[in-house]
Amino acid sequence: MSGGNAIRGTRVGAGPMGEAERGETAPRRRVPFWCAQGHETQVSFASDAEVPELWDCPRCGLPAGQDQAAPPPAPRTEPYKTHLAYVRERRSDADGDALLEEALAKLRARRGA
Template identity: 40%
Template sequence: MADRSLRGIRLGAQSLQSEEGVVFMERRATTYTCPTCNHDTTLMFAADAEPPATWECRSCGAEAVLQVDGEPVKRDDEQEKAARTHWDMLLERRTRAELEELLEERLAYIRARRGAGDDPTRERIGA
């Protein structure tokens, strides 16, 4: 039985690939400073990548601000989009008149079912 068992290595223990002949991309260190706890976080990004203006602080979870040449980058809060609600997305697809018409159709359907004695809530309540 012992001669039939498979041998191998633990998953994630070591890589089977070597770094021989691999050319790494140019990288740069980017520093973020948390205004809450004054903690610096240094991350590596590709040299041609645009780093985000904020990063979550690893110590306290607040928003750390990108540092360029020792100075914090000023954020453009005006460029941030307001969160779209379900109602906003609904109004993008239909006019208010269409929505009111759909509502009336649905209410008429529900009222007709209740009038016919097909009220599903009564069955669940046991009335």
């Protein structure tokens, strides 16, 4: 006996696994989904399960739909906004000038100028 291993070539859980041991598989149906890039994804669902309207494409991450001729459009991504951009949305230039003058007046008063 080489190596002293009597159970050679097996592992935990190995062995014939058939329907007799696992039970019968549920009836399934394959549903195709297409993304805007033209990738097709076949997803298996139980025959009585509700099929979602959209599915994420595993290749590109875009949303995929069941209509190959009209796949869902890619989501619109907003560019990153800085803090200053958000402030400018809330306040006009005149408001900004007034706030700056007020802050400078307080600073000058503290310094005694």
